[in-house]
């Protein structure tokens with residue numbers, strides 16, 4: 082199910098503004114990759130190009146290719162809605178549909194697509210997805226209660242359940258723990274380690290310990306100055322990035338000298 086991601090020399094724009102320049106990366110299936118770097122260097126922007134969410138923003142466009150298992154996401158005839166189904170996303174702030182029940186939140190992707198699955202099939206998807214997100218035991222007796230009534234950490238796991246319900250190949254996570262307490266953060270980190278058995282995961286994080294804990298490989302992004310495009314400076318095994326980076330800018334950043 083998990084797929085590889087290969088990006089070659091991607092430029093990412095907001096209108097005339099070049100936000101990320103010349104980014105290239107090869108991500109193997111069933112791995113966790115962390116994007117780190119100072120604010121405004123384009124981590125979230127680049128992440129959103131991996132499922133064509135970037136072009137939803139007015140003026141958002143890319144130059145270059147993003148290959149998923151060798152197939153160009155930006156190729157002619159590729160449906161962006163299908164891309165976003167294959168490459169799911171979890172955001173910084175948990176965003177369950179507030180008026181929907183826990184149950185309906187999990188199957189929202191199917192309902193929106195007008196799926197004709199029967200109740201039994203939906204029940205199975207809900208149970209499997211909530212178990213996959215380590216939330217089932219906490220909510221199985223109140224599936225018809227509103228998703229918005231859960232704690233922040235539970236809401237974020239509900240969003241992960243919603244994302245995996247449609248069986249994506251890749252999960253993109255944009256600072257998924259930044260609004261969570263340390264216990265909920267650890268629960269999400271454990272979950273990420275479990276999910277990587279089935280998915281390719283890319284996570285943006287400002288928390289270096291988190292990057293070191295959860296990721297196999299880390300990409301460091303940087304910015305030459307205000308108004309300049311962000312660049313991917315270094316991409317390597319996480320252990321190497323945090324112990325013996327090649328670039329001085331990476332070392333300065335991870336040792337807290339700037340950023």
Ligand SMILES: Nc1ncnc2c1ncn2[C@@H]1O[C@H](COP(=O)(O)OP(=O)(O)OP(=O)(O)O)[C@@H](O)[C@H]1O
Pocket residue numbers: 095098100118119120121122123124125126127138311
């Ligand atoms: N919707 C937008 N329209 C125009 N410019 C944008 C938009 N979103 C981001 N940018 C610009 O693109 C650049 C990269 O922003 P981005 O949010 O990707 O950085 P980041 O590394 O994720 O930052 P942070 O760590 O603070 O979240 C910044 O200069 C930012 O101002």
